[in-house]
Amino acid sequence: MMSTPPPPISEPDPSALTCPGDRVGLCSGCQRKTHKYGSGGCPLCQWCMAPVQEKWGPGVGYTSTRG
Structure with missing residues (x-):
């Protein structure tokens, strides 16, 4: 169980900050x-x-359904 509530929707998921922009x-x-x-x-x-x-x-x- 997560102890902290999720941040506001305006805050991106941490993964969005570490991946190339075209994958967001x-x-x-x-x-x-x-x-x-x-x-x-x-x-x-x-x-x-x-x-x-x-x-x-x-x-x-x-x-993934993409070949």
């Missing part, structure tokens, strides 16, 4: 800027992903 997109859950595209990207920011991982386990992820 909006979180599918809260619309916060996050590392969405390319290698290491995820459709959800870390705050939206946390409850999903809690429910499904640490191995949850997504499968």
